[in-house]
Amino acid sequence: MSQDAPYASLTPDHVLDAVAACGLYPDGRLLALNSYENRVWQVGIDDAQPVIAKFYRPARWSDAAILEEHAFAQELAEAELPLVAPLAFGGRTLLHHAGFRYALTPRRGGRAPSLESADQLEWLGRLIARIHLIGARAPFAHRGRIDRATLIEQPMQAVLASPLLPQNVQARYRVAAQRVDEAVALRLEAVGPVRQLRLHGDCHPGNVLWTDDGPHFVDLDDARMGPAVQDLWMLANDDASMEALLTGYEQFREFDRIELALVPALRAMRQLHHAGWIAARWHDPAFPAAFPFAGEARWWEQHVDDLHELADGLLADGRLADDMGAA
Known part of the structure; x- marks a missing residue:
């Protein structure tokens, strides 16, 4: 994986294959979301709500640091706080495919808050x-x-x-x-x-x-x-x-x-x-x-x-x- 272009090999096919590797069934719909530090995609799923696939920038965080982020998100979600936590597959939230680390979360919509209110x-x-x-x-x-x-x-x-x-x-x-x-x-x-x-x-x-x-x-x-x-x-x-x-x-x-x-x-x-x-x-x-x-x-x-x-x-x-x- 080139550090000069860290996401050059992350093709749409790789994104779909990574989601399918979790036992989900992508329907081919992909939407790249606005993210520069990582790469984030909305992926359509057959007969289910879309998921968000986040591919972590190589070498930025250690696996331990990412898992600590996930644990904090899960701790907040378990306390019934409205924060989107990663999905677990086989007990794992940090996933690997084609040399990339990634996580899947549910898609949650919404609009920007009014900071004048x-x-x-x-x-x-x-x-x-x-x-x-x-x-x-x-x-x-x-x-x-x-x-x-x-x-x-x-x-x-x-x-x-x-x-x-x-x-x-x-x-x-x-x-x-x-x-x-x-x-x-x-x-x-x-x-x-x-x-x-x-x-x-x-x-x-x-x-x-x-x-x-x-x-x-x-x-x-x-x-x-x-x-x-x-x-x-x-x-x-x-x-x-x-x-x-x-x-x-x-x-x-x-x-x-x-x-x-x-x-x-x-x-x-x-x-x-x-x-x-x-x-x-x-x-x-x-x-x-x-x-x-x-x-x-x-x-x-x-x-x-x-x-x-x-x-x-x-x-x-x-x-x-x-x-x-x-x-």
Whole structure:
């Protein structure tokens, strides 16, 4: 399997054969779903509901880490939380075919939540709190955590090693990324230790599907250890929406509001990590097609300016005081 094009050999026939190997009967209908890190297909099944086949990116997660994700999903499902968990075949959820690791889940439809609706935000807050009650029972052993090494150092090195970064921008990028790292470190130190728990990890609106019965979550691919606020801030457009989320959340679980002061640091880490993720995956043909702007020097110049702006905001004493006061 080529690491330059890790999914080049994953043909539609392989996808159908992998589903058939589980004892299901594909009817030939395939729909590629919007996913870049992994490859995800909706597969039609004879006389049954379609399934979702997720083929894991080679070498990203260990088998132990994927199985830990599956166990967490099953634990949540067993607690009657609306989260799509993988199906088991012969007692196994992590499956292998043609050199790929994959999992099948039921297909669940839905629409994006309305982040302008206080009622929907409170509902999401209640659901996230219930997820966190389960997540706080025990730690992950294999899936890492939300930290500077994962979200700053590794992506920064990927960018510096990438031909995407213009040579005349390299020194400026290094300085900007290091400033973000230093600013994040100071913010984390100022906030102090906060409780770490198992998280969804990538709780943005695209991973929430809303139906007439309410929301359900999909995609635990980025599940890690981290602070509770990580699963809240990407759903909050402003202070009012965060307050609506917390109104629902605190009906089920206590929330330490000092964690709100972490949001600027988490936002900065995510922005830096996103650029590093694109750089690290540029060899995958799906990435130049999906993110063509990353091939332009002006985008990297703007990215450097954005990083300096993020660092400035984090380092401003008044900004920190305001955030700590809100907490």
